Amino acid sequence: MSQCRKRCKRQLTKVARYFYRFLTGTLTQDSIEDDFELSTVCHRPEGLDKLQEQTKFTKKELKVLYRGFKNECPSGVVNEDTFKLIYSQFFPQGDSSTYAHFLFEAFDTNKNGSVSFEDFVTGLSIILRGSINDRLNWAFNLYDLNKDGCITKEEMMDIMKSIYDMMGKYTYPCMQEDAPREHVESFFQKMDRNNDGVVTIDEFIESCQKDENIMQSMQLFDNVI
Amino acid sequence: MAAGVAAWLPFARAAAIGWMPVANLPMPVAPTEKNKRQDELIILNVSGRRFQTWRNTLDRYPDTLLGSSEKEFFYNEETREYFFDRDPDVFRSILNFYRTGKLHYPRYECISAYDEELAFFGIIPEIISDCCYEEYKDRKRENAERLMDDNEDNKDCKLPNMTFRETMWRAFENPHTSTMALVFYYVTGFFIAVSVITNVVETVPCGATPNQKDMPCGERYTEAFFCMDTACVMIFTVEYLMRLFAAPSRYRFIRSVMSIIDVVAILPYYIGLVMTNNEDVSGAFVTLRVFRVFRIFKFSRHSQGLRILGYTLKSCASELGFLLFSLTMAIIIFATVMFYAEKGSTSSKFTSIPASFWYTIVTMTTLGYGDMVPKTIAGKIFGSICSLSGVLVIALPVPVIVSNFSRIYHQNQRADKRRAQKVQKARLARMRISKTGSSSAFLHSKRNGLLNESLELTQLPYKMNISHQSCSEDGQKLSKTMSLLESQHHHLLHCLEKTTNHEFMDEQLYEQSYLETALQSYPSRSPSLSSQGLTGTCCSRRAKKSSQLPNASAATSGLQELSAINIQCGDPPLSTSRSSLNMRPDDPPRLNCQSGQITTAIISIPTPPATTPDGDGHTLPNPSVQNIVKVSAL
Numbered sequence: 001m002s003q004c005r006k007r008c009k010r011q012l013t014k015v016a017r018y019f020y021r022f023l024t025g026t027l028t029q030d031s032i033e034d035d036f037e038l039s040t041v042c043h044r045p046e047g048l049d050k051l052q053e054q055t056k057f058t059k060k061e062l063k064v065l066y067r068g069f070k071n072e073c074p075s076g077v078v079n080e081d082t083f084k085l086i087y088s089q090f091f092p093q094g095d096s097s098t099y100a101h102f103l104f105e106a107f108d109t110n111k112n113g114s115v116s117f118e119d120f121v122t123g124l125s126i127i128l129r130g131s132i133n134d135r136l137n138w139a140f141n142l143y144d145l146n147k148d149g150c151i152t153k154e155e156m157m158d159i160m161k162s163i164y165d166m167m168g169k170y171t172y173p174c175m176q177e178d179a180p181r182e183h184v185e186s187f188f189q190k191m192d193r194n195n196d197g198v199v200t201i202d203e204f205i206e207s208c209q210k211d212e213n214i215m216q217s218m219q220l221f222d223n224v225i
Numbered sequence: 226m227a228a229g230v231a232a233w234l235p236f237a238r239a240a241a242i243g244w245m246p247v248a249n250l251p252m253p254v255a256p257t258e259k260n261k262r263q264d265e266l267i268i269l270n271v272s273g274r275r276f277q278t279w280r281n282t283l284d285r286y287p288d289t290l291l292g293s294s295e296k297e298f299f300y301n302e303e304t305r306e307y308f309f310d311r312d313p314d315v316f317r318s319i320l321n322f323y324r325t326g327k328l329h330y331p332r333y334e335c336i337s338a339y340d341e342e343l344a345f346f347g348i349i350p351e352i353i354s355d356c357c358y359e360e361y362k363d364r365k366r367e368n369a370e371r372l373m374d375d376n377e378d379n380k381d382c383k384l385p386n387m388t389f390r391e392t393m394w395r396a397f398e399n400p401h402t403s404t405m406a407l408v409f410y411y412v413t414g415f416f417i418a419v420s421v422i423t424n425v426v427e428t429v430p431c432g433a434t435p436n437q438k439d440m441p442c443g444e445r446y447t448e449a450f451f452c453m454d455t456a457c458v459m460i461f462t463v464e465y466l467m468r469l470f471a472a473p474s475r476y477r478f479i480r481s482v483m484s485i486i487d488v489v490a491i492l493p494y495y496i497g498l499v500m501t502n503n504e505d506v507s508g509a510f511v512t513l514r515v516f517r518v519f520r521i522f523k524f525s526r527h528s529q530g531l532r533i534l535g536y537t538l539k540s541c542a543s544e545l546g547f548l549l550f551s552l553t554m555a556i557i558i559f560a561t562v563m564f565y566a567e568k569g570s571t572s573s574k575f576t577s578i579p580a581s582f583w584y585t586i587v588t589m590t591t592l593g594y595g596d597m598v599p600k601t602i603a604g605k606i607f608g609s610i611c612s613l614s615g616v617l618v619i620a621l622p623v624p625v626i627v628s629n630f631s632r633i634y635h636q637n638q639r640a641d642k643r644r645a646q647k648v649q650k651a652r653l654a655r656m657r658i659s660k661t662g663s664s665s666a667f668l669h670s671k672r673n674g675l676l677n678e679s680l681e682l683t684q685l686p687y688k689m690n691i692s693h694q695s696c697s698e699d700g701q702k703l704s705k706t707m708s709l710l711e712s713q714h715h716h717l718l719h720c721l722e723k724t725t726n727h728e729f730m731d732e733q734l735y736e737q738s739y740l741e742t743a744l745q746s747y748p749s750r751s752p753s754l755s756s757q758g759l760t761g762t763c764c765s766r767r768a769k770k771s772s773q774l775p776n777a778s779a780a781t782s783g784l785q786e787l788s789a790i791n792i793q794c795g796d797p798p799l800s801t802s803r804s805s806l807n808m809r810p811d812d813p814p815r816l817n818c819q820s821g822q823i824t825t826a827i828i829s830i831p832t833p834p835a836t837t838p839d840g841d842g843h844t845l846p847n848p849s850v851q852n853i854v855k856v857s858a859l
Contacts, residue, residue, distance in 0.1 A: 060264075064232075064264060064281075065235075067232065067279075068231075068232025068233060069232075069233075071232060072232070072233060086233050087237065087240070090234070090237045090714065090717065090718075091718070091721075093729055099240075099243070102243070103240050103243070120236070123239075124235070124236060124239050127239040127240075127242050128235075128239055135242060136246070138242065139242050139243060139245065139246050142242075142243050143243070143246075156247075159243070159247070160247065163243070163244060163247070163721070163724060163725060164725050164727075166721060167721065167722075167725055167727055167729065168729070169735075170729065170730045170731065170732050170734075170735040171727040171728060171729060171730055171735075172727065172728045172729075172730040172734075172735070172738075173727060174739070175727060179725070179727070183247065183249075183725075186249065187246075187247050191246075204246070208246055213248070213249070213250070213251045213252075214245055214246055214248075216251055216252070217245040217248065217251065217252040218245060220241075220245075220252055220255050220720075221238075221239060221242065223255070223257060224235050224238045224239060224255075225235050
């Protein structure tokens with residue numbers, strides 16, 4: 001009962017205050033900006049020398065990379081939405097957000113929801129300047145969504161669908177519903193040696209090394225930068 | 226592709242590593258840079274002010290002056306800088322465009338000076354970013370109007386050979402062109418005034434004659450007034466017919482407001498002539514005479530202010546509508562309240578709610594006739610609230626209408642709204658174009674680059690370890706016409722195509738082919754072309770044979786490797802007549818069945834391309850060459 005009365009009193013004072021403000025003409029309160037977004041998160045990368053030691057890029061290449069990075073992300077870190085936005089500019093016809101999400105997960109090695117310049121450059125260094133094994137390892141890491149050391153059919157299905165989504169609707173020949181699934185089947189046929197339904201890292205690397213197409217494609221990355 | 230994102234192209238290409246292991250086809254050759262120039266700072270000296278930027282920054286837009294080799298004309302060897310004799314202030318925004326990818330229009334800059342600079346540096350104004358685009362367009366429109374006004378004022382020339390009809394129309398529309406037009410203008414004005422005054426005086430009671438009581442002048446001097454009326458109507462009719470004859474588009478003239486006013490002004494007279502003096506219709510005849518007052522609207526041809534007022538009211542229709550709506554709401558509320566408040570009092574004039582409407586309207590507009598007054602205390606309280614709120618409600622939309630009127634008056638009654646709609650449509654079109662620009666660029670270059678590719682492919686050696694130098698020259702031929710960035714981007718998209726074994730297609734082409742395949746529904750008979758499954762027309766509802774994606778390990782005979790996804794001609798030769806009717810000659814996915822034979826011819830020859838497991842004998846469709854068949858032998 002006393003609680004009810006307290007509540008009533010509170011409401012009455014609120015109404016009275018409202019009427020007072022109505023009469024004196026100061027109805028709109030200056031709403032305090034209580035939503036201070038800490039948007040000014042700024043991240044500075046480690047020194048140029050240290051990065052050069054850690055990666056296989058020269059100083060000049062690092063400078064060029066950083067300039068491009070900073071231009072697009074002035075705060076020094078990329079969050080997932082910016083990442084997706086940047087990646088989607090290269091694929092205007094399809095939907096690249098799922099694949100970009102997987103990429104983001106692969107680049108964000110310390111799992112803190114943002115990719116700093118160090119993460120970015122480390123990943124690039126492996127892909128562009130690493131050995132074939134390193135590259136294959138990185139690709140395996142990309143496919144292995146839950147990072148448990150083996151690729152299941154469901155994980156591969158997700159990846160495949162995301163790649164096919166990037167093609168968009170207007171393709172020749174028309175995109176069939178089961179094109180990704182068939183592709184996954186053929187992939188597993190090729191990679192899964194012991195037919196246990198999952199592809200482990202050893203099976204993956206072994207099969208890739210035997211595949212001449214893939215080996216040749218890996219050489220594409222030699223002169224990207 | 227936005228400029229800043231160009232710097233992320235290496236990342237996008239690196240991210241393609243995720244496609245490599247799943248792709249079953251080999252990837253196309255990457256475009257290489259001819260001479261890998263180290264990025265350097267270049268100095269741009271614009272009238273003494275030095276700007277410095279990276280060469281890469283300028284290369285982002287190769288179709289502008291600074292991005293192309295055109296800037297070499299301005300290179301100064303002694304000082305090793307590029308000298309431009311232009312305005313350095315405007316150059317600042319132009320250079321920022323290269324840096325950020327957004328072109329801004331500075332407000333303090335004159336519009337024509339800015340346009341000149343843009344034209345000099347080869348930048349089209351349509352890419353001004355959204356934040357500044359409205360301002361730019363407004364200023365441009367103002368400038369254009371000012372120039373047009375000046376032209377009109379200076380224009381007193383008479384076009385040498387105008388037909389009589391055109392001269393007449395010009396005379397009607399613009400009375401200052403000739404003396405005759407001026408005379409006509411004043412004469413019609415005079416007669417409109419006479420007609421209106423006649424209508425008014427007709428109803429004034431003239432002095433009473435001894436034998437008759439006081440009667441209006443119209444009934445006393447019937448003939449005189451009738452003659453006056455006839456004369457005016459004759460003049461108006463002649464004028465209307467002359468305008469009708471001279472109008473360039475008679476249909477539009479008849480539909481215009483002024484012509485309707487003319488017709489309504491003279492019609493009552495003719496109807497009156499036609500009708501007999503019946504008792505029943507004379508009442509209607511009297512009502513018709515009311516329409517004679519419309520003649521006063523004919524003055525709007527003579528007064529521009531009147532026209533502007535009419536246009537203002539038309540353009541403020543929404544504000545007027547709001548005023549009306551809010552007034553109606555308030556009237557109903559207050560009328561109800563007053564009715565119930567006054568219900569108790571005796572001999573109250575507030576007999577019903579509609580009866581209270583009159584009181585509410587009179588009170589809210591602060592007229593206060595006094596024929597209905599509340600008597601109870603409650604009624605008086607609510608009545609005072611009613612009058613106070615009436616002032617508020619009416620005062621609110623009025624400033625909007627006033628400002629509209631002044632704006633239109635100052636802009637001399639341009640059709641703003643119509644143009645704003647066009648601007649909006651143009652902006653949407655611009656955004657759509659920039660979005661589809663990059664995708665269409667890729668498709669365009671694909672179609673154009675197929676010949677280069679086929680050249681490339683026939684020279685591929687059959688071994689795995691291909692030396693990049695041999696095919697790099699052919700790659701050069703491709704990348705000559707587009708910048709390195711573009712070619713790298715296209716290579717990336719090409720890799721994706723190879724990974725998924727589908728190709729990007731133009732939207733219209735896709736719709737076209739989808740419609741056509743939906744029409745056709747032939748059963749897929751396995752032709753003699755390939756032992757593997759052959760998909761006939763895609764998107765068909767019948768059971769399709771699965772297209773086998775060839776494995777690298779299953780590279781055996783050329784026939785088998787014919788991945789016949791691309792072969793559309795699953796129709797046996799018997800149905801040539803039907804299928805050829807549906808086909809269009811320039812439709813890439815379509816094949817004549819004659820070319821079906823060509824397909825077989827190619828396959829049966831044991832050519833080297835058929836035996837290489839990796840050689841990509843894939844020729845892309847080219848709409849200009851009609852009989853090229855899409856073969857992919859793997």
